[in-house]
Amino acid sequence: MLQVGLTHFLVVSAVLFSLGVYGIVTRKNAVMVLMGIELILNSANINFIAFARFGNFGYSGQINALFVIVLAAAEAAIALAIVLNIYKTFSNVNVDEIDHLKD
């Protein structure tokens, strides 16, 4: 149990995923919901790279992790642009109070 194998990395990834989900569900600020999303993407990346190390199928897992990092960057940029727009319209970014379309 103390000798570190594949399972240890997968457990770290699973706990990080759960913390990300908890962050998305409980946070009221929209930017902190984005932080929860980044935690979830990082946990999936740890999973990819752990299997790339411990499986025997080349480096596909690491290439996929690279793609996930690129997609996370693009998505964070767009999400923050949208959050800035929301702040311009509603004057706060509390996700509970953003409940109507443009009037």
Add this chain to the structure above:
Amino acid sequence: MNYYDIIFYLFALITLVSAWFVVTTRNVIYSAFFLLFTFFGVAGIYVLLAADFIAVVQIMVYVGGILILLLFGVMLTNKMTNVDIRTGATHLLPASIATGILMGAVVSVMVFTEWKIQPTEAPDTTLKALGTLLLTDYVLVFELLGLLLLVALIGAASIARREKE
């Protein structure tokens, strides 16, 4: 217990404790800085998994790009009359129960599955292999990602710009 195990437990502890503080602290700036420590912990885990290039890419893109973007988002969307920005949390008890059940389910799947593992020798550097793969097997995805980044750049700039009144 050799050095590998000790360093793994250290980085796992850094990652998980920082992630716990990201999702529980009330101060928004503290949350962003604990996210910084989480990203560094994850980069350390990548190095332990013989993914040296991905670890450096993680630090450059996540810490040097996305975290700065998130900090800009925090600063621009809160009325910063004082340094300390507090935010609230909703549905703490149902979320804790549901997330606890989810974590229990996923961790038990991870632990009780007989993974067929064949660990190979850790390479010196993965850089050459990754570069070759990007330009031979994954060249289409590589080009599409370039296009996607261009679209994201144009989209973000046009969504967030200030309208001329």
